[in-house]
Amino acid sequence: MGFEIDFLPVGEGERGGDAIAIRWGNLHGDRSEQKIMVIDGGTKESGKSLIEHIKKYYKAAKVDYVFCSHPDADHASGLTEVINNLTVGVLCLHRPWEHAQDLKNMFQNGKITGTSLKANLKKALEDAYELESLAKQKNIRVYEPFADDFTDGNAEIVVLSPTKDFYSVMLANFRETPEPKESLTLTERIVTAVKEAIKWVAENWGLETLADPQENETSAENNSSVILLLQVEGKKFLFTGDAGIEALSGAIKKAVSLGIDLKTLNFIQVPHHGSKHNIGPSLLDSIVGEKLQEPAHLKTAFVSSPKDGDPKHPSRKVVNAFMRRGAKVLATKESTKCHFDNAPDRGWVKAEPLPFYDEVAE
Secondary structure, eight states: OEEEEEEOOOOSTTOOOOEEEEEEEOTTSOGGGEEEEEEEEOSHHHHHHHHHHHHHHSOOSEEEEEEOOSSOHHHHTTHHHHHHHSEEEEEEOOOGGGGHHHHGGGBSOTTOOHHHHHHHHHHHTHHHHHHHHHHHHTTOEEEOOOGGGOOOTTSSEEEEEOOHHHHHHHHTTSTTSOOBSSOOOOHHHHHHHSOOOOOEEEOBTTBOOOOOOOTTOSOHHHHTOOEEEEEETTEEEEEOTTOOHHHHHHHHHHHHHTTOOGGGOSEEEOGGGGOTTSOOHHHHHHHTOOOOSSOOOOEEEEEOOOTTOTTBTTBHHHHHHHHHTTEEEEEOTTSOEEEEESOOOOOOOOOOOOOOOSEEEO
């Protein structure tokens, strides 16, 4: 058995997204001996690139699983291209509008009805709603991926987050919903809205300046991201979307309950394009492993980062923190990155990992 994990570049300038294609099985054999998954499609343009990539390198016109990690346009938009142009086995995405009736009692405005909330969510999250509509038109099975439904820690695909209860709390705090009775302080929105002057500080192997983020520092939409574990012949691959500390903490608890040791991961997606607001030392110790005395490449981490994302996406603090724990970190920037084993030779050159930085943005 072999595998290929491809992270395609998304967006231009400082704005990026996620577009991931995965193939595993007997990659030198017939298509019937393989499985193909897409996680997020980025923009319409990157969605088209995904289609070309799958046809050219996977020699396939069918995708077994399509996952939309969360409804943000930089993740969902390109998947409409995939649904329209490839055969799809099952579409896995959350449908906020289907939870409207259960949510209406959580808001301060008592005049909110389930019907009006459902309509508002469909309109506001049009990329995700379009995905569901297209799937129904094409008779593609639609499944909502919740951690509650996964009880076998040895399964090939395991959803570690969100649970249904956690998702309901996050959904009540989406930008598209009214003010909840108990609202989250979405610090990240303030942080990203303010252009701060960059101050550089020194780091070395023994000096880590990355701090654990405060609770609610990640938006509710991002924390609703599907956190997905793929297991292929004893190898573990973790995909995190834009999840923050609340979601990742829940994923750790779910993994423990299933007897899964995340520290034995072979591959991990750096959350939210490498933002320092989504991950900290405590979580990294539990997911990637504890800090090493000296550099070593024990596992691989990929980060979807825009061309001009530096120094925020990825944060140099985050890159250094992953490296201290034995992860080799590679970023998409402007080119596709592939992590593979026992796969057909594409004639590609070896990608260079990101360096350890001796100066990081504070």
